[in-house]
C-alpha cells in the first residue's frame with residue numbers, strides 16, 4: 001500500500017512556506033508517496049480539513065508568500081483533549097507521518113505528537129529565527145530584507161528632518177531579527193530583550209551623535225522590549241531632540257521569498273522526505289554551518305538559541 005504523508009503549516013506564516021510545501025510534495029511523490037495537505041494549521045487537523053497535493057497543485061508557488069494551505073494559531077492543540085483529537089485525525093487520515101512547517105509553537109506540538117507515537121519531522125519556518133537546532137529558519141532572510149528596505153526609506157525622511165527614529169521590529173521575545181536588521185541597515189542603536197539598556201546612557205550617546213554632526217539616528221527596537229511609543233517618548237524627554245516612532249509590523253511577514261529563503265525551503269523540504277524514506281523521524285531539520293542538519297525534536301525544544309552580542313558591538317563600532 002502506498003504510504004501517505006501529511007504536511008501542515010502552523011503558527012505565524014513565513015515567506016518560503018510554499019516553497020517548502022512544494023519541495024515536500026514533489027520529493028514525496030517522486031519517492032512513491034501520497035501527500036496530503038492539512039488546511040488551516042492544527043485547527044484544520046482537528047476538523048479533518050485536508051486536500052490531496054499533486055505535482056501540479058504545487059506549481060507556481062515557489063515565489064509566493066503566505067501558505068497555500070493557510071495557517072493559524074490553535075490554542076486547543078496545547079490541551080490534552082486537543083492533542084488526543086489530533087492523533088485521532090492523523091489515524092483516520094491513515095497518515096504514516098506528518099511534516100510540520102512552523103516556528104517554536106509548532107515544534108512543541110511536534111514533540112507532543114511524537115511522544116504519542118506519531119512520526120513527525122519539523123521544518124523550521126519563522127521570521128523570528130529563534131529556533132535552536134538551525135542557524136536559519138525559513139522566512140527569516142525575506143523578513144530581514146523587507147525590514148532593511150523599510151529602514152532605508154525611513155532613513156531618507158529621518159535625515160531630511162534631522163530626527164531620531166525608533167523603529168519597532170518583530171521577533172516576539174527575541175532580538176535575533178532586530179540585531180541583523182540593525183546591522184544591515186546601519187542603525188545607530190539597538191534595543192533587544194537580551195540586553196539591558198541604560199536609558200540615560202543611550203540619551204547622552206544620542207546627543208553626542210548629534211553634536212558630531214549626525215543628521216539622523218535610528219534605534220532598532222525589538223517588539224519584545226515593550227511599547228515603542230512609550231520608549232520614544234522617554235527618549236524625546238531625555239534628549240530634548242525630535243523623535244518619531246515607526247512600527248514595521250506585519251509587512252515583515254509577507255512578500256515574495258528571497259532566493260536565499262527559497263533555496264533553504266527547497267533543501268529542507270527535499271531533505272525531509274528523504275529522511276522519512278530512510279525511516280528517520282522525530283527530528284527537526286535545519287542548516288548548521290552551511291550544511292543540512294538533523295536534531296532530535298526533544299533536544300531542539302530543550303535548548304534556547306543564543307543571542308550573539310557581538311553583533312551589537314560591531315554595530316556600535318561602525319555607527320560612529
Ligand code: F6P
Nearest residue numbers: 012103126127128170171172253
Ligand atoms: O512568530 C512570528 C511573529 O510574527 C512574531 O514576530 C510576532 O510576535 C507574532 O508572530 C505575531 O503573532 P500573530 O500573528 O498571532 O499576531
